Amino acid sequence: MKIVLAYSGGLDTSVLVRWLKDHYNAEIVTFAADVGQEEELDGLEEKAKATGASAHYTLDLKDEFAKDYIYPMLRANTIYEGQYYLGTSIARPLIAKAHIELARKVGADAVAHGATGKGNDQVRFELGYAALAPDLQIISPWRMEVFRKAFPGRTEMIQYCADNNIDVEASASKPYSMDRNSLHISYEAGILEDPYFDPTTPENKSMYKLTVDPEDAPDEAQYIELDFEKGDCTAIDGEKVTPAEAVYKLNKIAGKHGIGRVDIVENRFVGMKSRGVYETPGGTILMMGHKQVESLTMDRDLEHLRDGLIPKYAELVYNGFWFAPEREALQAFIDNSQKSVTGTVRLKLYKGNVTTVGRKSPYSLYDEDVASMEGVASSYNPDDATGFIRLQGLRLRARAATQFEFIEQ
Numbered sequence: 001m002k003i004v005l006a007y008s009g010g011l012d013t014s015v016l017v018r019w020l021k022d023h024y025n026a027e028i029v030t031f032a033a034d035v036g037q038e039e040e041l042d043g044l045e046e047k048a049k050a051t052g053a054s055a056h057y058t059l060d061l062k063d064e065f066a067k068d069y070i071y072p073m074l075r076a077n078t079i080y081e082g083q084y085y086l087g088t089s090i091a092r093p094l095i096a097k098a099h100i101e102l103a104r105k106v107g108a109d110a111v112a113h114g115a116t117g118k119g120n121d122q123v124r125f126e127l128g129y130a131a132l133a134p135d136l137q138i139i140s141p142w143r144m145e146v147f148r149k150a151f152p153g154r155t156e157m158i159q160y161c162a163d164n165n166i167d168v169e170a171s172a173s174k175p176y177s178m179d180r181n182s183l184h185i186s187y188e189a190g191i192l193e194d195p196y197f198d199p200t201t202p203e204n205k206s207m208y209k210l211t212v213d214p215e216d217a218p219d220e221a222q223y224i225e226l227d228f229e230k231g232d233c234t235a236i237d238g239e240k241v242t243p244a245e246a247v248y249k250l251n252k253i254a255g256k257h258g259i260g261r262v263d264i265v266e267n268r269f270v271g272m273k274s275r276g277v278y279e280t281p282g283g284t285i286l287m288m289g290h291k292q293v294e295s296l297t298m299d300r301d302l303e304h305l306r307d308g309l310i311p312k313y314a315e316l317v318y319n320g321f322w323f324a325p326e327r328e329a330l331q332a333f334i335d336n337s338q339k340s341v342t343g344t345v346r347l348k349l350y351k352g353n354v355t356t357v358g359r360k361s362p363y364s365l366y367d368e369d370v371a372s373m374e375g376v377a378s379s380y381n382p383d384d385a386t387g388f389i390r391l392q393g394l395r396l397r398a399r400a401a402t403q404f405e406f407i408e409q
Contacts, residue, residue, distance in 0.1 A: 001026040003139060004103045005112045006095065006125070007056070008032065009044045012114040014168045015157050016141060017051040019150075020112060024139075030056045031102050033095040035065045036182025036248075051166050055106070059098050062182055066243035069094050070183055073317060074286055075231040075341075076306070076334045077294075080314040083264045085280040085287070087184025092121060093322035096128025103136060110137035117142045120269050124320030131323035176207065182247050184260075184280040185209050195265050195275045210251055210279040214258030214352030221350040223357070224253060226289040228345070231338030233286055250282030258352040260284040269319040285347065288354045292345040296364045298337065306337050 003020055007013045007030035021028045030048040034041055041058055048056040069090050080086055103111050111129060115121035122140055129138055141147040151157050161168045176190040187207060191197055199207050227235035233246045241249060254260050260281030268274050294303060309330060316327045343361025347354055370380050400407065 001110065002029065002106065002108045003027070003110045003112050004029045004031055004099060004106065004108045005053075006031055006033075006099055006114065007044065007048055007053075008040070008114075009047050011154065011157055011161070011168050014047070014051055014166050015151065015160055016112065016114050017048060017053050018164055018166060019141065019147065019160075020139065021052045023146075028053045029102075029106055029108065031099060032056075032058045033091075033098050034058055034060045034062060035091045035094065036062050037180050040180060047167065057102055059102070061094055061098060063242065063244045065091065065094055065182060066247050069322075070247060070283070071232050071243045072331055072335070074283070074290055075338050076313045076330075077287060077291060077310055078314045078317060079287070079310070080318045081264070081266055083262050084266055084276070084278060084318075085184060085262070085283045086314065086317050087181060087278060087280050087283065088179050088186050089120070089124065089318045089320075090183065090322075091181045092124035092320060093128050096125050097132060099125075100129060100133045100136070103133070108136070110139050112139035112141065115140070115142065118270065118272070120318070120320070123269055127320040128323060178209075180209070182244065182251075183283050184278055187277040188274065192275055192277060199263070199277055207277075208261070208279060211255045211261055211281050212258050214261075217256065217258040217351045221348050222253070222257060223346060223348055224285075225344055225346050226285070227343075228290060228293045229342050231290065231294075231335075231341040233289065246286070247282045250285045254281030254285050254349065254354075255279075257349040259349060259354055261352070285349075285354055288356065289345040289347060290341070292356050292359045293343040293361060294341050296343055296359055296361045296366055297340045299365070302337055306334060309333070 001024050003024065003026045005013065005016055005020060005028055007017070009032075013030075017028050017030060020026060030044075030053040032041060032044050044058055045056040073086065073090050078086060080089070099111055099113075102108075111133075113122070113125050115125060117140070122143070126138055126140070129136060151160070158168070160166070176187050176192050179186045187199070192199065199205065200213065205213055225237050226233050227238075232243065233241070235241060236246060236249055260279055260283065262278045262280065263275075264278075265273050265275050298306075313327070313330050313334070316322070316324060316330070321327050340363040342363055343359060345356060346358035348357045367379070
């Protein structure tokens, strides 16, 4: 039997390499998707092979991640439950896709992951596998009773590594877990499981990796210009950028000003509430800039219709239905709505805040002559408002005349 294991080199997946190999008498191939973890990927191949893997693959997916996953999601102004920019969620379908492609390439019988039995990622990965490779066996050790009995906690896992000469830098007192990619970093579990715990105090704020504390940000504001074409950011301060370059550069710029921190209690797909702390500096700026170009160029009713679909689109991404037909259909509508979303936005960055200070577009629907409170525009006659208002009020007058007793009860 040959199993391809999604591998991070951390405690859990280091244990899984050896445990899967022994439990299934299998050949283990490890796989890591490079979606922007940076130094976290250093030394993975050597470590995986030393732990018992026959081969290891680290696949560079950063460009594909930004172009085919982050940017399409940003075109929809996608935010889950009003706050979460879906940085972890959007990486999972790409990782699942790459996992399946590698399993096919090496002739594997099964794919395995180390996602816990309480989290969202087990759902996201396995829905991706189901959509792309329904014939492959899926192994989820954390949902196997035999595995849970062997490893009821981190102490047992650390001891297992010691007994099997598996090199892991792990501690049973690790204060939280972290997941990183080019769009964001998420922090959860451990000390963060208390929703009243404050991670921004002087003794705790070193947790943050991408952003400085807004109090420590520069005292002088920075202005930047973003160019958009058909809903996608294509240039920063006049310099052309690829999607991956845009995310990377804006992370640096926004992080310096303490922009992009979110601390929320969210509703997991599996049913429980969970506290998560997120840093999404570049994504926060991209979202703001995109909205501002849309405000100039998108038809009102089209914009309102699209906005009504954002919660559903966000829910599909969060829950793991990226490869579902309804997400694909929504994406087609969203992408069509972006045909005219081209222009430039100027933003002011200062101590955790992003302020729009200008926007322009060759396709702007804004007509200063019509909008101005001074004078009368040839294309707008104020007298037309009389009939418009009377027609809009017709049903309200009818209700007041016959159902007055029900009003304000």
